[in-house]
Amino acid sequence: MTHDAIVIGAGPGGASAAIGLARAGLRVALVERSEFPRRKVCGEFMSAASRPALDALGVAAKWDAAAGPEIKRVALFMGERVVTAPMPVSGGHGRGLGRDVLDGLLVTQARRCGVEILQPCRATGMVREASWHRVTLVAPQGTVTLAAPILVAAHGSWERGPLPTQAPKLQGPGDLLGFKAHFHGGALDADLMPLLSFPGGYGGMVQVDGGRLSLSCCVRRDVLMRLRQPGDTAGEALQAHLMRSCRGVREALGPATRDGPWLAAGPIRPALRPCYADGIYRVGNLAGEAHPVIAEGISMAIQSGWLLSRALTGLDPTDARARDAAGASYHAAWRRQFSTRIRAANAFANLAMRPERFAGLGRVIAAVPATLTLGARLSGKVKPVC
Ligand SMILES: Cc1cc2nc3c(=O)[nH]c(=O)nc-3n(C[C@H](O)[C@H](O)[C@H](O)COP(=O)(O)OP(=O)(O)OC[C@H]3O[C@@H](n4cnc5c(N)ncnc54)[C@H](O)[C@@H]3O)c2cc1C
DSSP, X not given: OOOSEXXXXXXXXXXXXXXXXXXXXXXXXXXXXXXXXXXXXXXXXXXXXXXHHHHHHTOHXXXXXXXXXEEOEEEEEEBTEEEEEEOOOSSSOEEEOOHHHHHHHHHHHHHHTTOEEEOSOEEEEEEEETTEEEEEEEETTEEEEEEESEEEEOSOSSOOOSSTTSOOOOOOTTOEEEEEEEEESOOOOTTEEEEEEETTEEEEEEEOGGGOEEEEEEEEHHHHHHHOOTTOOHHHHHHHHHHHHBHHHHHHHTTOEEEEEEEXXXXXXXXXXXXXXXXXXXXXXXXXXXXGGGOOHHHHHHHHHHHHHHHHTTOOTTOHHHHHHHHHHHHHHHHHHHHHHHHHHHHHHHHHTOHHHHHHHHHHHHHOTHHHHHHHIIIIITOOOO
8 A cells, every 4th residue: 555545636626635634644645647837627716615615724815815806796698688796695705716826726735734746647547456446647757556545536527538437438519618718908897707698608707816807618519610610719719609699798808818728628517426436435526517607616626525535534544344434424415515506507507508598587687686696695605515
């Protein structure tokens, strides 16, 4: 055995689990394939519901110092419609922080807590042997094998690959692809986070750190293919579609310049998944993924990492029965905390992608903007896990 626990993936889910496990006294290895800092497809908004978990992980002060303005209002940008309403509040306001900053901040804390960080290093195989997991890693220096009784899969849900916890490669016209870009000099109010509803997709905008505006969205593959003209990149075609179909986007991006390329990921497959299976714990998107229309994935990833580390605290890592019992209690706690919002986000996303069907609800929202506040509340923005 080389460690008590191996965590694959240093996104918010994996890094949080690693910090929690190291603080519980375990010898932890955290494996990440990318070098940091790196940008990532993500809207980068974090609701205040994750603040108690950030506190418990010892990174709340750093997050406070780095994150963008407080988001006090939510909005709907749909066609020519722009409706705003107050964001529900619980123990503070949510804020945006670029993933190039947030993920590095969490990994630095993991290192400080004694976690061994293997980066850049890609996990290419996992084998269960009696009470152990053997994980094969490919690093620039060569191939390494680690072994531990606790294995946490936190590599996200969008990439296909050889790991048994990665989804098979499937493609279809209805696939939902994720996109994101940063802009400087935009005209979006600093305290506002609009939901964008446009034909074939949905998205969001928010001001993050350093005066950057983060625009992210999901779009159906078949719609994107129809939008692309010869010579267009997918991101440029999408940006033009957004500006044509949403007045709010047109006004916010009118004076802005893009900072870096459009990034793409996916297809994304929002779903409830087992949080513990085949002796492997899963956190973040791998445990369950809500449509990003509710902008809760980072928060859920951090909270799930914290929940798992709580379930494993005080356990003898070599006791297989205790590990199974912890897996069952973690799964139950996860479902209690997050499953309702995953189902609600699914229904809402399917409406938001079809403005023609969403029009009725759009009129209700315009007449009663508090419906937006209620929606944000239902998405879990005021439901901290600890
Ligand atoms: C368009 C869009 C907008 C979004 N906007 C928001 C938002 O505003 N707010 C919000 O809260 N959520 C948002 N989300 C969701 C959020 O991005 C995810 O839920 C969150 O990133 C999940 O975190 P994670 O730790 O599970 O996985 P990830 O963040 O995907 O991290 C996984 C890590 O594992 C690494 N990895 C992968 N494979 C391997 C391997 N084989 N070996 C080693 N390392 C590996 C990856 O490099 C990565 O660093 C959005 C998503 C999309 C698609």
